[in-house]
Amino acid sequence: MIADPQEAPSSQEAQASGSPRPLRIIALANQKGGVGKTTTAINLGTALAAIGEHVLIVDLDPQGNASTGLGIDRRQRRLSTYDVLAGEASLAEAVQATAVPRLSLVPSTMDLLGLEMAMASAADRAQRLRRALDPLDRGEVPEEQRFTYVLIDCPPSLNLLTLNALAAAHAVLVPLQCEFFALEGLSQLLRTVEQVKGALNPRLAIQGVVLTMFDPRNNLSAQVVADVREFMGDKVYETMIPRNVRVSEAPSHGKPVLLYDLKCAGSQAYLRLASEVIQREGRLPAAA
Incomplete structure (x- = not known):
């Protein structure tokens, strides 16, 4: 286990083959x-x-909580995902560093709320993010922007922003709270994924389902886990994210939980999840 997130070796140092690691969106x-x-x-x-x-991380939620949770306040968001999707800036121009080594961000602002109306007549309105990410996908970017993972944080609705994310992604990861109506929402999302796959993005696949806010003391949590595993099979990650107070506290400090409290159960679960994501993709770990 890594003693400190800021001390992990880089992908380049640990890549045994010497070839670039492919981008996964x-x-x-x-x-x-x-x-x-x-x-x-x-x-x-x-x-x-x-x-x-x-x-x-590409923050596509107008609330901008991913940006705030990474310590990037609104005054620091010089360029945002709105500027990228509106064609006013390239993705490379909008990338900002964070306090976490090897983790960058394209932040969000409330301007995104008006994007759907602004692009209503644009023929390519669902493909804007994919076009912005294409240079990264092809490796046509400076060395410091050769990412191995792009994580797109979608808004909690199936709108034009989410459609842009699904059109741009290689795969969808579905966080699912261990609650009564979990499967109902999942079924709707899976139908949307199939529609996008047929119309816009044939490569789109379900990356997996990660169960969140799991409480082992709660019988309902255990039943939801069983139901989701029966419905989705091996698409459900073994790692579950527990309900954890340190995970809840960290965003108010503008920090990921791994920087807020590395030893808490939530931090350790996310480290296990990261390893499982890489392992399931058949990648060699970037760090020994």
Whole structure:
């Protein structure tokens, strides 16, 4: 286990083959709010960076909670995802460093709320993010922006912003709270993924489902876990994110939980999840 996220070796140092690691673009999506989607984007991104990956988080939620949770306040957001999607800036220009080594961010602002209306007549309105990410996907970027993972934090709705994320992504990761209506929301999202796959993005796949806010003392949590595993099979990650007070506290300090309290149960769960994500993709770990 890594002693400190800021001390992990880089992907380049640990890549045994010497060849570049391929980019993986993952949209974190769930139309239900409060399921741990943004929390997972922040902390999975941090955990991947901690074990040596080079990560970019794209904040597509107008609330900007991923940006705030990474310590980027509104005054620091010179360029945002709005500027990128509106064609006023390139993605490379909008990338900002964070306090986490190897973790960068394209922040969000409330301007995104007006994007759907602004792009209503644009023929490519669902493909703007994919076009912005294409240079990264092709490796046509400076060395410092050759990311191995892009995590897109979607808004909690199936709108144009989420459609852009699904059109751009290689795969969808679904954070799912251990609650009664979990499967109902999941079924709707899976239908949307199939529609996007057929119309806009044939490569789109389900990366997996990560169960969040799991409480082993709660019988309902255990039943939801059993139901989701029966419905989704091996698409459900073994790692579950526990309900944990330190995970809840960290955003108010503008820190991922791994920087707020590395030893807490939430931090350790996100480190395990990051390792499982890499392992399931058949990648060699970036860091030994």
